[in-house]
Amino acid sequence: MRIGELAERAGTTTRTLRYYESRGLLPARRGGNGYRSYDEEDLRLLRQIRVLQDFGFELEETRPFVECLRAGHPAGDSCPASLEVYRTKLAELDAVAARLAEVRERVAAQLVQAEAARDALAAVEPEPRCELVRTEE
Amino acid sequence: MRIGELAERAGTTTRTLRYYESRGLLPARRGGNGYRSYDEEDLRLLRQIRVLQDFGFELEETRPFVECLRAGHPAGDSCPASLEVYRTKLAELDAVAARLAEVRERVAAQLVQAEAARDALAAVEPEPRCELVRTEE
DNA sequence: GCTGGCCTTGACGCCGGGGTGAAGGTCTAG
């Protein structure tokens, strides 16, 4: 099959496939006219890439999965290298989540403190102090 | 004080201060020679910006805080507009964390499933199947 | 044989936010 058909069957674009090839991720055979030629196996590889991309994996991170499939294994994650990528990704996600949670708590604490300060002030001086509230109305 | 001194006291660079001015965030008076002139109040504004930047706020999001201080309020978050930014930020952080958690669970599930498949295979056929394991050693 | 639809390579654009760098000139401190 040619590049257009593969792109359509995988729900992507010819530009993307050429890009993958330029990265060495999904090389193609060539017909006599110079056209790229793909088979069903390539479709499997491509689907594997897309699934991982949807997970938020970078292209380079999909490489072990693709090579695993190309080596004849039943699934892209049948190889230890792929499992290692999963684990690394989990650790990254956890690290990001932890940083996020910390910032969240600090912002929440700021909010609570600022609200308390506002209320303490309002108790003493009941007039509204800030005209910046009015936006347009 | 001139731009170099302010930059040094706030732990940033003159380039950054000019950039803030170009964004209208921290305008400066000018001396007769055209040099920017800052005072202690500007240092407070600048510190407010930096604190929020460290929280991961975008520059635009710091604007209400800076304007609140400039309006004479005791703290950058003494104004409702600032509190609103806090709340919006919390909601954003929560949304990001939720998406992150979902991806994390999906990847974790993949890992568990792939490991199970590997073990099931190993029980039947004890030879190592994948030569891609060897990296260099 | 010609039109339209596929294909080829190559090069530049974009997105976004927060800056940074360079060039070329002015001012000041010692």
Add this chain to the structure above:
DNA sequence: CTAGACCTTCACCCCGGCGTCAAGGCCAGC
């Protein structure tokens, strides 16, 4: 006098994963 700080403007960067032309080849159907 001279080094260093300051001024302005314009352009560039970073990052990945493509999109978007541009200019041309190849082939089927009519």
